[in-house]
Amino acid sequence: MPPGALTDERDVRTAYAAHAGELYGFALRSLGDRGLAEEAVQESFLRAWRAGQRFDPQIGSLRTWLFAIMRNVVIDLGRARAVRPGVAEGGVEPSVEPLEEALLAWQLEEAMRRIGEQHRQILVETYYRGRPYAEVAEELGVPEGTVKSRVYYGLRALRVALEEIGYED
Amino acid sequence: MKTDRCREAREALGAYVLGQLPEEERATTEAHLDGCAACRSELESLTPVARMMPLADPERFAAAPLPPPGLANRIATAIRGERRAQRRRRLRLGLALGGATAAVAAAVLAIFVLSGGPSSSAEQRIAFGSLPPGMKIVAALEPRPFGTEIHMYVEGVRSGTLCRVTLRGPKGIRLPAGTFRYRYGADEEAVLSSALDLSRTRAIVVHVGHRAFVAPVGADRRA
Numbered sequence: 001m002p003p004g005a006l007t008d009e010r011d012v013r014t015a016y017a018a019h020a021g022e023l024y025g026f027a028l029r030s031l032g033d034r035g036l037a038e039e040a041v042q043e044s045f046l047r048a049w050r051a052g053q054r055f056d057p058q059i060g061s062l063r064t065w066l067f068a069i070m071r072n073v074v075i076d077l078g079r080a081r082a083v084r085p086g087v088a089e090g091g092v093e094p095s096v097e098p099l100e101e102a103l104l105a106w107q108l109e110e111a112m113r114r115i116g117e118q119h120r121q122i123l124v125e126t127y128y129r130g131r132p133y134a135e136v137a138e139e140l141g142v143p144e145g146t147v148k149s150r151v152y153y154g155l156r157a158l159r160v161a162l163e164e165i166g167y168e169d
Numbered sequence: 170m171k172t173d174r175c176r177e178a179r180e181a182l183g184a185y186v187l188g189q190l191p192e193e194e195r196a197t198t199e200a201h202l203d204g205c206a207a208c209r210s211e212l213e214s215l216t217p218v219a220r221m222m223p224l225a226d227p228e229r230f231a232a233a234p235l236p237p238p239g240l241a242n243r244i245a246t247a248i249r250g251e252r253r254a255q256r257r258r259r260l261r262l263g264l265a266l267g268g269a270t271a272a273v274a275a276a277v278l279a280i281f282v283l284s285g286g287p288s289s290s291a292e293q294r295i296a297f298g299s300l301p302p303g304m305k306i307v308a309a310l311e312p313r314p315f316g317t318e319i320h321m322y323v324e325g326v327r328s329g330t331l332c333r334v335t336l337r338g339p340k341g342i343r344l345p346a347g348t349f350r351y352r353y354g355a356d357e358e359a360v361l362s363s364a365l366d367l368s369r370t371r372a373i374v375v376h377v378g379h380r381a382f383v384a385p386v387g388a389d390r391r392a
Contacts (some may be wrong), residue, residue, distance in 0.1 A: 009245050009248055009249065011240060013245065016244065017241075020236050021233060021235060022233075023236075024235070024236035024240075025233050028234050029229075034237075037236075038236065039239060041240060042240065042244050045217045045244045045248075046244065046247055046248065050251075068227065090228055100379065101224055104221050104224050105226065107221070108222065108224060108225040109225050109229045110233070112227075113230060113231075113232070124227050124230070125259075126187075126189060127189070127222060130195050133184075133189070140263065142270050148181060151187065151189070153183070155183045155219065156183075156215070159214055159215060159218050162218065169217055
């Protein structure tokens with residue numbers, strides 16, 4: 001058994017303390033329901049524990065492994081929900097695409113929470129609220145050029161934060 | 170090479186990649202990008218970020234949602250329940266071996282434990298030898314912070330028979346693990362505990378009615 005294998009309750013508790021928050025955030029973002037997200041987190045840790053002897057930290061991080069498991073759990077739960085009467089529309093098989101989008105959305109939102117307030121604020125005002133740079137500059141009492149450069153440094157900070165949380169191009 | 174031009178162009182790259190740059194500045198930036206590989210590579214690293222921007226919901230930037238309190242405990246409970254069910258299945262397999270000698274039974278159990286999904290690596294399965302015909306005792310010992318958790322299964326005695334379990338340590342230490350009754354038809358293990366650490370446990374003694382059975386534990390098992 002490789003060292004670091006996830007085989008007993010204590011290992012699972014340690015892994016939970018380190019990663020449950022992110023996994024829950026991702027599950028909630030993908031499934032859009034607190035109850036389902038909770039179920040997804042529980043199922044992911046159970047699956048991780050069942051396969052715990054196969055986890056090898058030499059191959060990849062625990063976080064990456066847990067996210068791979070969570071991704072499958074979310075797909076399974078999403079499918080189960082889609083076949084429940086009243087939820088499926090026209091019997092359409094749920095595609096994997098929305099999950100990829102949910103993962104990207106969650107990653108970006110998580111990255112936004114990690115960058116500085118100043119950068120986040122500038123991106124919210126100019127991009128999400130669509131306000132002109134001049135207006136934002138006046139409100140913040142800085143030159144317009146500063147708003148522009150903060151947009152750039154904000155995106156760079158996002159890029160770094162995304163890589164930190166495992167995003168790859 | 171990085172120049173003042175690069176600095177100027179880069180500071181415009183954010184607005185450029187988000188499509189927020191006025192026409193005139195866009196043309197200037199593009200002209201610079203045409204001739205500057207370093208700035209083009211910077212643009213490439215920001216492009217995926219810009220593509221992700223419309224997917225995100227700014228309402229969710231404030232605070233990460235927290236998993237409900239108690240979820241960790243529910244997961245731990247589910248794991249314990251599943252482990253118990255696995256152990257029961259394994260105990261039953263041990264019992265199903267019937268007439269096999271204890272040594273063979275122990276070997277088969279060891280193989281099964283190795284191949285049979287997750288189990289605590291420190292868990293010890295105990296086989297009792299020299300039992301009267303038709304009688305079976307199976308035990309699994311697990312180290313716990315408080316001492317040792319003992320899972321017992323007894324079969325082939327009169328229903329209602331009182332069973333008493335004690336762990337023996339070095340220097341004559343004996344710490345009781347508790348009592349249980351065998352009930353005919355109740356296919357369930359008894360879960361007991363003793364304050365003696367598993368690492369210090371040398372033997373397990375089971376009194377079944379008036380008879381006592383002893384099995385070695387730990388290193389003594391192989392001696």
